[in-house]
Amino acid sequence: MYKEKASRREIIALFSAAAVTQAQDVVTIPGKRAMIVHNDRPEDLETPLAYFDQWITPNDAFFVRQHLPRPEMREADFRLRIGGRVSKEIQLSLAELRKLPQVRVPAVLECTGNGRGFYRPRVPGIQWGRGAVGNAEWSGPRMLDVLKLAGADLQAAFVTVNGADVGVAKTPDFIRSLGMRKAIHPATLLALQMNGEPLPDLHGFPLRLIVPGWDGTSWVKWVTSLTVANEPDQGFFMNPAYRFPKHPGAPGAPVDRADLEVIEGMPVKSYIAGPADGDKLSMGATVLRGMAWAGEEHVTKVEVSTDGGSTWREAKLSPQNLPFTWRLWTAEWKPMRAGYYTVLSRATDSAGRVQPFVAAWNPSGYLFNAVDRIGVVVEGA
Ligand SMILES: Nc1nc2c(c(=O)[nH]1)N[C@H]1C(S)=C(S)[C@@H](COP(=O)(O)O)O[C@H]1N2
Ligand SMILES: [Mo]
Numbered sequence: 475m476y477k478e479k480a481s482r483r484e485i486i487a488l489f490s491a492a493a494v495t496q497a498q499d500v501v502t503i504p505g506k507r508a509m510i511v512h513n514d515r516p517e518d519l520e521t522p523l524a525y526f527d528q529w530i531t532p533n534d535a536f537f538v539r540q541h542l543p544r545p546e547m548r549e550a551d552f553r554l555r556i557g558g559r560v561s562k563e564i565q566l567s568l569a570e571l572r573k574l575p576q577v578r579v580p581a582v583l584e585c586t587g588n589g590r591g592f593y594r595p596r597v598p599g600i601q602w603g604r605g606a607v608g609n610a611e612w613s614g615p616r617m618l619d620v621l622k623l624a625g626a627d628l629q630a631a632f633v634t635v636n637g638a639d640v641g642v643a644k645t646p647d648f649i650r651s652l653g654m655r656k657a658i659h660p661a662t663l664l665a666l667q668m669n670g671e672p673l674p675d676l677h678g679f680p681l682r683l684i685v686p687g688w689d690g691t692s693w694v695k696w697v698t699s700l701t702v703a704n705e706p707d708q709g710f711f712m713n714p715a716y717r718f719p720k721h722p723g724a725p726g727a728p729v730d731r732a733d734l735e736v737i738e739g740m741p742v743k744s745y746i747a748g749p750a751d752g753d754k755l756s757m758g759a760t761v762l763r764g765m766a767w768a769g770e771e772h773v774t775k776v777e778v779s780t781d782g783g784s785t786w787r788e789a790k791l792s793p794q795n796l797p798f799t800w801r802l803w804t805a806e807w808k809p810m811r812a813g814y815y816t817v818l819s820r821a822t823d824s825a826g827r828v829q830p831f832v833a834a835w836n837p838s839g840y841l842f843n844a845v846d847r848i849g850v851v852v853e854g855a
Contacts, residue, residue, distance in 0.1 A: 501514070505534060505674055505676065506519060506538075509522070509535075509538075510605060512600045512601070512602070513600070517540065518539055520602060520605035520606055521605035521607075521608060522605060523604055523745070523747060523750065525605075526747040526764075529765075529792075529799075530610060531609050533668055533674050533677070536583075536608040537585070537605055537607065537608055539585050539587075539600075540676075540695070541648055542640065542642055542645055542647075544696075545638035547638060547680060549680060552698075553565040554566045554664070554681060554699070555698065556621065556624040556700045557699070557702075558630075558701035558702035558703045559704070560621075560624040560625050560626045560702055562624060563624065571620070574623075577615070577663055578611055578612070579612050579684060580609065580612075580796060580799040581609070581661070581686035581798040581799055582767045582798065582799055582800050583607070583608055584607035584689060585606035585607070585690040586691055586838075586840040586841060587599055587600055587838070588605075588606035588842065589602060589842025591603050592833075592842055593725075593833070593835055593839045595726045597836075609765075609799055609800050611670065612665040612668060612684045614665040614684070615666075616662065617658065617662045617664055617700075618658040620700070621658065621702065626702045630654060630703060631654055631703070631704045632651040632654060632705065632706050633651065633652055633701070633702055634700070634701040634703055634706070635649070635651070635694040635699070635700055636648075636698060637682075637694045637696040638696040647709065648711050649711060650691060651707045651712060652692055653738075661686045661687075664681055664684075664697060665681070665682050666680060666681060678694075678696050682697055686770075687739055687797070691737065706736075713734075714734060715838075716736065716737055716838075716840070717734035718737050719836050729837055739769040739770045739771075740770075741769065742767075742768040742829055743767055743829060743843040744766035744767075744776050744820065744821035744829060745764045745765055745766075746764045746818075746846050747763055747765060748761075748763045750848070751850075754852075756855075757853070759806065759808050760807050761804050761805070762778055762807050763802065764776075764846070765800040765803065766819075766821035767799070767800035768821065768824070768825075770797070770798070771823040771824045771825045772795060772797065772824040773821050773822070775788060775791075775822040776788070776803040776819060779818040779820075780815050782816040786820070788805075789803040789805035789819070790805065791803050809852040812853060812854035813852060814851050815851075816847065817847070817849070818845050818846065829843055829845050830843070830844060
């Protein structure tokens with residue numbers, strides 16, 4: 475085992491959340507900094523909030539989610555097969571994929587289950603805290619350019635994407651279908667690179683799907699086949715998994731399968747990345763900072779409260795306002811009295827969506843996006 479436990483004191487320092495307490499293992503996996511480990515075989519790794527100190531999430535700090543044992547990928551015999559409703563079935567090597575125009579898209583990748591651990595009543599599944607999300611620059615050919623090489627019928631309704639991982643025991647093969655409109659969007663890529671490096675094995679080497687603005691489930695890793703079809707794949711990972719109730723029910727109540735729909739775009743959300751929950755601050759000037767993102771929309775406003783939500787003021791958003799990625803924000807704060815403060819952040823997007831105080835409970839614990847919250851102590855002079 476390559477487990478290398480952080481000291482108890484470090485764990486407490488990282489996660490002594492006053493607002494939300496989660497005791498977890500912090501472990502080192504090859505190629506990664508110390509991460510919060512939910513599973514180590516296959517790896518499900520969460521990014522500690524402390525690593526969100528810049529716009530890009532570095533590869534060695536990026537969260538990992540996989541349902542099945544990671545496939546062995548060999549560059550030399552790798553082929554991407556394109557079939558179904560195409561004028562000719564083709565297979566492309568990596569060299570052929572590299573010859574297509576390479577497009578670079580910065581985009582947030584977030585697991586649908588990010589924040590599941592905060593739902594009450596609890597829901598089964600990985601108890602992700604805040605760190606099943608990251609922002610990277612992805613590059614590779616557009617899905618559209620690859621489909622065109624095979625003479626794909628672009629009037630067909632879906633493209634079904636399969637990776638090299640295969641079903642094991644009760645877990646079926648991981649297969650996803652996406653609607654043609656999103657498949658041929660100019661930002662939808664078959665990425666060969668992540669933050670300027672070849673995709674790391676854990677992130678889908680050598681080829682993964684990038685579906686900017688949509689939840690991580692669609693971002694299929696180790697992609698080996700595209701099938702153009704008029705029907706979506708009927709497998710477990712399209713139905714019933716990764717669906718959200720059209721009309722959320724009461725917390726804890728079951729939802730009729732017929733009332734679930736596929737998750738596509740993502741909600742509006744913000745984090746306070748610093749100071750950390752539980753930090754002790756001194757009186758006077760300090761800066762609150764964080765990031766905000768909104769799926770296929772743009773973040774238009776972030777507000778902060780330092781009094782538990784009684785009063786709010788606008789944070790300063792970074793001028794850069796690209797689609798699909800997060801915006802950084804800062805807010806100056808001069809606490810003048812000692813004591814405990816509950817600090818909140820709340821984002822609004824271009825569709826007018828505002829982060830709620832209470833995320834819509836759902837039986838799978840998806841799409842948690844409640845107002846972010848930390849507690850800090852301001853110490854007297
Ligand atoms: N082939 C394959 N692709 C996959 C998965 C998987 O289990 N198998 N998991 C998906 C899910 S649920 C998420 S959230 C993202 C996570 O991507 P990451 O591990 O690069 O962060 O990959 C997606 N792509
Ligand atoms: Mo996910």
